[in-house]
Amino acid sequence: MLFRRFPRTSxxxxxxxxxxxxxxxxxxxxxxxxxxxxxxxxxxxTGWKTEEAVLKYAGLDDTPYEVKWSQFQxxxxxxxxxxxxxxxxxxxxxxxxxxxxxxxxxxxKVVAVQRGATLNQEVVVPKGSKVTDITGLKGRKVGxxxxxxxxxFLYQLLQxxxxxxxxxxxxxxxxxxxxxALNGGSIDAFASYGTSIIxxxxxxxxxxxxxEDILSGNFLWSARDSVLExxxxxxxxxxxxxxxxxxxxxxRDGHLDxxxxxxxxxxxxxxxxxxxxxxxxxxxxxxxxxxxxxxxIASQQKVADVFAELGALKEHLDVKSFWSTTLNADLKKAP
Numbered sequence: 001m002l003f004r005r006f007p008r009t010s011x012x013x014x015x016x017x018x019x020x021x022x023x024x025x026x027x028x029x030x031x032x033x034x035x036x037x038x039x040x041x042x043x044x045x046t047g048w049k050t051e052e053a054v055l056k057y058a059g060l061d062d063t064p065y066e067v068k069w070s071q072f073q074x075x076x077x078x079x080x081x082x083x084x085x086x087x088x089x090x091x092x093x094x095x096x097x098x099x100x101x102x103x104x105x106x107x108x109k110v111v112a113v114q115r116g117a118t119l120n121q122e123v124v125v126p127k128g129s130k131v132t133d134i135t136g137l138k139g140r141k142v143g144x145x146x147x148x149x150x151x152x153f154l155y156q157l158l159q160x161x162x163x164x165x166x167x168x169x170x171x172x173x174x175x176x177x178x179x180x181a182l183n184g185g186s187i188d189a190f191a192s193y194g195t196s197i198i199x200x201x202x203x204x205x206x207x208x209x210x211x212e213d214i215l216s217g218n219f220l221w222s223a224r225d226s227v228l229e230x231x232x233x234x235x236x237x238x239x240x241x242x243x244x245x246x247x248x249x250x251x252r253d254g255h256l257d258x259x260x261x262x263x264x265x266x267x268x269x270x271x272x273x274x275x276x277x278x279x280x281x282x283x284x285x286x287x288x289x290x291x292x293x294x295x296x297i298a299s300q301q302k303v304a305d306v307f308a309e310l311g312a313l314k315e316h317l318d319v320k321s322f323w324s325t326t327l328n329a330d331l332k333k334a335p
Contacts, residue, residue, distance in 0.1 A: 036064055036065050036235050036236050036239075037064040037065060038232065039065035039066070039232050039236045040065065040066040040067075041065060041067050041068070041088050041227075041236055041237065042086070042087050042088045042089070043088065043090075043240070044071075044072055044075075044077075044081060044087050044089065044091060045069055045070070045071050045072065046071075046073070046075055046078065047071075047073075047194040047195045048071065048266045049069050050263075050266075052067075052069045053262055053263075053266065054244065054248060054251060054259065055243055057247070057255075057259050057262060058246065058247035058250040060246060060247050063243070065232075065240075067240065070086075070087065073176060074096070074145055074175065075090065075091065075092025075093055075096040076092070076099065076145075076146070076147045076148050078090035078092055078096065079096040079100035079222065082100065082107070082222060083100055083106070083107060085107075085224070087224070088223065088224050089221060089222070089223050089224075089237055090108070090223075091219060091220070091222075092148075092220055092222065093149040093218075093219055094219075094220060094299065095147060095148055095151065095152055095303060096147055096148065097110055097222050097300070097322065098147075098300065098303060098304045099307075099312075099313075100222075101319070101321070102314070106322045107224060107226075108222045108223060108224050108225060108322065109222065109223060109228060109322055109323060109324035109326070110220045110221065110222050110292065110300075110322060110324065111221055111228070111237065111323075111326055112220075112221040112238075112241050112289050112290070112291065112292065112331060113220055113221070113290050113292065113296045114218075114219045114220070114221060114244070114245075114287065114288070114289050114290075115217055115218065115285055115286070115289075116281070116285060116287050117217065117280070117281035117282070117285050117287070118149075118211060118212045118214075118215040118216075118284070118285070119212060119277065119280060119281050120193055120194055120277070121149055121150070121153060121197070121210065121211035122191070122197050122211065123142070123153075123189055123190070123191045123207070124189065124190055124197060124200045124201070124205040124206060125190075125205060125206055126182050126183060126185070127203070127204030127206070128204075129188065129189075129206070131188065133161070133208050134158060134161040134163070135161045135162070135163065136208065137163070137167075137168050137188070137208070139167070140169065140188035140189060141171055141187045141189075142154065142168045142169065142170055142187065142190070143171045143181055143190040143191065143192075144172060144173070144178075144190070144191040144192070145172070145174065145175055145192050146173075147312070148193070149193055149211060149215055150192050150193055150211075151191075151307075152211070152214070152215070152303060153209075153210075153211030153214045154170075154191040154209075155306065156211075156214045156306070157209040171187055173190070175192050175193075178192055179196050179199060182200065182205065183203060189208065190205075193211075198277075199267075199268075202269065216303075217284075217285045218296055218299050218300070220300075221241055221289075223237055228326050234326060234327065234330075235330065237327065238330035238331055239334075241289050241327070241331065242330075242334030244287075244289065245287070245289040245334070248282070248286065248287040249286075249288070251278075251282070252282050252286060256275065256279060256282075259278065260275035260278050261274075263277075263278060289331060289334075290331075291325070291327070291328040291331050291332060292323055292324065292327075296323075297319060297320050300319045300323075301319045301320070304316075304317045
């Protein structure tokens, strides 16, 4: 499945071949090479450009199509960029597509699932806080990243502790803003993920709740409808997703140390901690792509129903309306 870059045929050679191609008719058309090398994919990344880095590390960044990576603080922003036509492919948890599709006219489809770890998805309190568990958040100011995993697991943790959403003073904040607010004392706790949680711990924060066992580990690839209408763009998207799975398999196959060093440099944490996090993440749930199925759709439907119950969605949302099996065949063929 993985495409390799080949030299493009010169215009002069094409001119010489044209009469032969015309004479061969349908047969020549059927055997003509893909023009995937003319494709440019604008792809989103959250936190830091992990996927771009792992492809380069594994030597799989030699795509025949061009990939332009853009960094965002959350998957919700990626889906906003998809809606605005600024991205072709977004990676996120199950939650952002729910809100991006809530108006009933999404311009994207979820086309694949990337299974991944649910570590570093936590509610943290600052150094010196007297709060030791979720019940201690009652009546306090709690920051959270709206319409993301943080929003979901915070709500679920409050329920498990016998609290309602209204029992806390919930403040929607972006990861960097929430971290600053936590350190500045304007919020008492912060529900977030990824590098913001790593940084919070480096600054003395402690964990009072985790989404590790609440979240499904399904991270979704969402592609704009216009991308799925183009055979070449579809092929490029399927190839890129397959390459990322193959790159993580390479990391697990005796190359953890090297990628841990890259991760440590990107996230500004000690190498030993970066390696531990990487090992733990791949042990919990190896990063790999899987095709769209009834179970993956049902998993997101459960999430959407929770947000409807919370009141964050105005009405019930049927999520299967924005899922597509278009890439299933190509992903199944990928090595």
